[in-house]
Amino acid sequence: MQDIATELGLSITTVSFVLNGKSEAMGISKATVKKVNDLILKKGYNPNSAARILRTGKSNTIALIVEDIGNHFFGNIAKIIELEANKNGYKVFFSSTEGDNHIAKSLIAAMQQSAVDGFIITATSGLEDEIIKLKKEKKPFILIDRLLPGIDTDYVGVDNFFGAYELTNHLLLNGYKKIGFVSITSDMSQMIDRKRGYESALKNKKVHIDERLILEVPFSETGEVITASIQKYLKENKNIDAVFFATNYLGLLGIEAIQLNKLKIGKNIGIVSFDDHDVFRLMTPAITVAAQPITEIASRTIELLLKKLGKGKKSGVHVSEIIKPDIIIRNSSPKKKR
Amino acid sequence: MQDIATELGLSITTVSFVLNGKSEAMGISKATVKKVNDLILKKGYNPNSAARILRTGKSNTIALIVEDIGNHFFGNIAKIIELEANKNGYKVFFSSTEGDNHIAKSLIAAMQQSAVDGFIITATSGLEDEIIKLKKEKKPFILIDRLLPGIDTDYVGVDNFFGAYELTNHLLLNGYKKIGFVSITSDMSQMIDRKRGYESALKNKKVHIDERLILEVPFSETGEVITASIQKYLKENKNIDAVFFATNYLGLLGIEAIQLNKLKIGKNIGIVSFDDHDVFRLMTPAITVAAQPITEIASRTIELLLKKLGKGKKSGVHVSEIIKPDIIIRNSSPKKKR
DNA sequence: GTGAAAGCGCTAACAG
């Protein structure tokens, strides 16, 4: 920077002002501005961001903490968020928690240390303390996909209860009676809401809720283990005529289990799944789902965060954006003939 | 840091040494080290990374530039790289180029400015200049998935020629004669190699290469447009008895086109695809593919980069790791009865 | 074993 100033016979201050777009406010002549910009371009000068951060405390960076960046849903959320963030001059650090609370905690700590300006977080179970800490420090952040019960925060997510209710109700209306529910063991809001939606739809149609028809597997298990336990569950509950899979990867594993058990989707067994996936769209028969509008979730989230970053975290009001999932009826759940 | 030093009646130097694990080398007593560490924990002190970067010029950050983070392949690569990087004390900035050279360029510039220590890059066409610049600056970096022809760099990728050759040969051996090839318009090495593999397998069996059977669509087109052009292509070439899809997303769109055209995979038409996908595994019939060993690619890449970061970029020798894809025969390409 | 002090590159308040 000094070089530039000297070479043009200017002061370092002037250069700094030009660099930060304050030439107008500081009354620097257009000619000077141009001279500076030209030389900067010519020399390929890059302001040192570390120094800038050190000085200003702002890094123009946001942290995106998701459950699994390899997953279709989160991967695409990440893509859109990154795009929008870049447009607004922000860079994105991303990280996957793998649903593990310890990982999530150390991730937040590491990101904090790198002076990120804001967070977008897919919470894990037990993350309450860190979130409360962020609130105290008035760090701008937004929870996505799932809430942390009892903590008031900004949040963007889908109406899980609605989606599960509609999906279950769709099965009931088509004549299915023994509807299984396959989910992961989780106390996170989105899973609880999906289960509530399922149960509520059954209750509403006066169908008995049979605990044996509810299978919950640990998130951390490998695909093989989960597939095997779904196979076992199907064998032990021959009376099941339809299954609700609470996430897309469970749906995928469920399809595998069904195939291994030599059942035919849409014939011996109806299925529906929360969250869409290419597999569900392209299979024959295609699978009925509650699809999360990925683009909308991502763009609302980043918009909200940018707004918070902009206005310097003053407002104390928290915004919750609950987006309705799209119920896409396909033919994995045809009307039962009897 | 000052606070800590004062509170313990030590100098700031001592605290710094402890922080950086140099207590041993500097001969600081165990007791002192413990006192310092305890207080740090108690106060929840976090060293300011900007200051550290400013002082040391090292950020412990690597940039991962992929084509599309929402894609199954890159998403999972990213996940593994991030995991390994974190283990080694590095953070990861990721970004998607969307195959666009301009985006790629500005991404590299932005990352450079944020003082990343190293790069992992999925090159775009026309990125030569930036890569040469990185080489000149002796920035450690590794190209993945595709090479930049004519530039000698470290590289990790799959043997595209081999995979395409084997897949095509598999179709030929099973009696298919009119084998179509659907790819994207691209001058990038991986696409060229796949096409070469396809053509070479045909030549080897003395099958005429019919240009009309080769369809190339622009990467930037939307899925709908690509699907439509595949439909058109299939209608105009009724004699096609099998199709080779050069990427998994083309395979997906191709399946859609085939379904829309009321063809039956494995009956009217055989198909194979480069790069595996859940859809290919779970469909009936399942799709024969050349699968890229994601875990291996990712771990070799990060391993290589860490090595380079470690030894301070001295060695001038470039390493190329070419990994053989797994040819997974499924029943989308059954033996033709005649 | 420990402490003093220079300085990484930049911003912005202040004084012209």
Place this chain on the structure above:
DNA sequence: CTGTTAGCGCTTTCAC
């Protein structure tokens, strides 16, 4: 319009 200057928080050389 421009120049001087303090200082962001840390590392590391050199001296004790």
